[in-house]
Amino acid sequence: EVHLVESGGGLVQPGGSLRLSCVASGFTFSNYWMHWVRQSPGKGLEWVANINQDGSETYFEDSVKGRFTISRDNAKKSLYLQMNSLRAEDTAVYYCARGEDVAAASDLDYWGQGTLVTVSS
């Protein structure tokens, strides 16, 4: 059974940094594109970033470009999101999600339970 478990969320001051992690199990992690999607409290879903199987391709939503970095460690079956220069508008539940094996843009067929990031002074 596929499982994705995020961690690393918490309260951080504006301008601060946070690193989210997502550990995968139940599938061959290294075969899939992986994504981060966020959801502000009571609001809709916003795609944040994705990364290809070997980490050589990454894409970001415009508002996080230059501030967020996505990476992965296939040996550890782990996905990461390094978030720097955090702003109040980055406050959200962050989900990791599994994409496809062939395309950067795809459906997201499995999601983790999410980790809450709160940016506030």
Place this chain on the structure above:
Amino acid sequence: DIQMTQSPSSLSASVGDRVTITCQASEGIGKYLNWYQQKPGRAPKLLIYDASNLEIGVPARFSGSGSGTHFTFTISSLQPEDIATYFCQQYYNLPLTFGGGTKVEIK
């Protein structure tokens, strides 16, 4: 970026009713459209991919149709366990974008 406009934003219906949600893309996306269900406090769950294909294990009362810019999601007979928010999502290109969601409640 492709904008996804979903309507209505909320609806209230009785058990057994037919429920329809629409999603309009700001440009043609072929059939690169998915539908998700999100229950309170839970992660989204993929229900329908490629506009009309039911994910394994999803009840047949859920269906989707459409192509290009106009898409429809239907629950043929609303059940109490269907109370949730439903989102459409395009994957024609990056950035992936989602509709604003439709909150479905029981009347």
